[in-house]
């Protein structure tokens with residue numbers, strides 16, 4: 001196990017006169033035993049970061065430390081890391097047992113030690129009954145568990161996992177997610193996990209590193225990322241459905257946009273802002289009952305655009321004078337398209353962002 005540090009690590013490609021910035025200088029300090037998730041959309045630099053840590057990609061500048069060694073000049077095999085990829089990378093002609101044993105075999109582990117080590121790793125991912133099969137006789141989830149067992153058996157200082165669940169169907173993803181979380185609890189190996197899936201990030205991570213456009217947007221616990229987003233990118237990338245963002249004017253502590261008026265932002269300077277409200281913080285009520293008991297709470301009239309039952313909740317998507325606002329309501333709530341409703345929200349359960357910089361404005 002080991003602490004992992006990235007100090008101002010960057011990557012630029014120059015080919016045919018075109019300069020591509022894959023990664024702007026990035027610094028990250030990962031504690032021994034921590035589960036870190038790099039989260040962001042496709043192309044934001046997650047895999048590049050991971051490959052630089054693994055030694056599969058050279059950084060243009062900066063240092064990578066694993067434990068008390070700067071590993072910049074070390075080959076991937078000497079870095080004591082084990083990678084698990086989206087494409088499982090199993091040897092098709094070997095059985096599950098041989099696949100899992102392979103890293104130990106090439107390391108020259110005595111034969112007598114290999115068998116119990118393989119059995120232990122296989123047990124951790126519930127593969128004991130499949131050891132004599134070839135990969136082609138396994139489901140996607142089982143193949144990915146073989147890849148996990150092959151990583152486990154090496155007892156590396158660091159696990160690197162790049163979208164390991166992306167090839168699996170939704171149900172398997174959820175069950176494999178539990179496997180990985182339980183495994184980390186058991187082994188406590190420092191893990192860097194890459195995904196574009198915010199639910200995976202929120203459920204697995206000790207800390208989430210949200211990335212966009214080749215740089216870090218925010219680092220924090222899942223709670224911090226969700227409850228205290230640093231900018232509109234983080235606010236809208238994490239959370240489903242996405243946070244409502246309403247552009248308007250802030251004047252003397254009052255937010256205004258097309259007749260929507262919310263007071264209670266007294267300490268904030270005037271200017272163009274985006275008001276962010278999570279769908280679960282928007283209340284859907286009957287349009288007629290205007291029951292405003294606090295100056296900080298507003299109720300606006302809206303037309304139902306669509307009403308979608310997701311099973312455990314109902315998403316009521318509304319039009320408020322040309323602005324689309326989504327509310328997450330109880331699963332028993334039901335509206336027809338075109339129904340008149342009232343949407344209630346308050347300054348307390350909202351966020352403010354600078355309309356120009358997109359950065360959070362603290363209330």
Ligand SMILES: Nc1ncnc2c1ncn2[C@@H]1O[C@H](COP(=O)(O)OP(=O)(O)O)[C@@H](O)[C@H]1O
Pocket residue numbers: 013020021022023040041042043044045046047048049
């Ligand atoms: N070998 C390469 N040459 C040029 N550009 C690359 C190379 N590898 C990756 N990139 C670019 O770097 C950026 C980050 O890629 P990547 O780290 O794979 O993103 P992610 O894993 O977040 O989807 C992308 O714009 C990608 O096109």
Ligand SMILES: [Mg+2]
Pocket residue numbers: 046047048
């Ligand atoms: Mg990638």
